[in-house]
Amino acid sequence: AVLPDAALYDGPGYPFAVHRPGSAVVGELITAAPGAYGELLAALDRLEEYGGPGRPGNIYDRIARPALLPDGTPVRAWVYLAAPLIARDLRESGTEIAGGDWFKRRSAPAE
Template identity: 65%
Template sequence: MTSLPFFVYGTLRPGEPNHDLFLRGRTDSEERARLHDAALYDGPGYPYAVEAPGSVVVGELVTARPEAYPQLLMALDRLEDYAPGDPRNLYERVERRVTRDADGTAVRAWVYLAAPSVTARLRTHGELIEGGDWPGRR
């Protein structure tokens, strides 16, 4: 499996509850980035990103320390209730292109998007987070 950075947009962002629990001491870098063609919905309590052409989700591109990568990947998969191929997943871990805010370069990263059944429910009954910025929703 490719050791990609992670694009985080919710409770794993700096200042949010899961950042220190999961990321502190395990990363080489964390930088502002954007996921294009995705929108953000309130969970509630945590957000879901869904495919949405023309929309943008604001977050951080997190590069794990190489020695911490395997354990971090497993921990984040557990946090997001993701298991490859499980139809009960709330999220799917997918590879997407994200754009660094600092210099506009595009980078491939792991992103946890809402699973198809969750996406369908959010599109009909969910609360869209305008501007795609989880901390900025308040």
């Protein structure tokens, strides 16, 4: 799937998505099994160090955004964007991942 209006930045072993109009991030869209939605969301929140809306310790903020399926169909998805202070630092001095695709960046040959 594609997340419009977001840019991807290199992080300490994992990427950070940041809101940026006109850019896009490529990624995987997963759907929870029936009855497992709450458990999956709680596990992802722990993984992404998200403590709830506006919490100062958040690494990421979980936000509902439209994502685009390969055929262009928009779907509502929860995404984890870098928390505001981290996003500011990334915009100012971070390393943007060209094309917004973490896996292609990792598999690119070294120069």
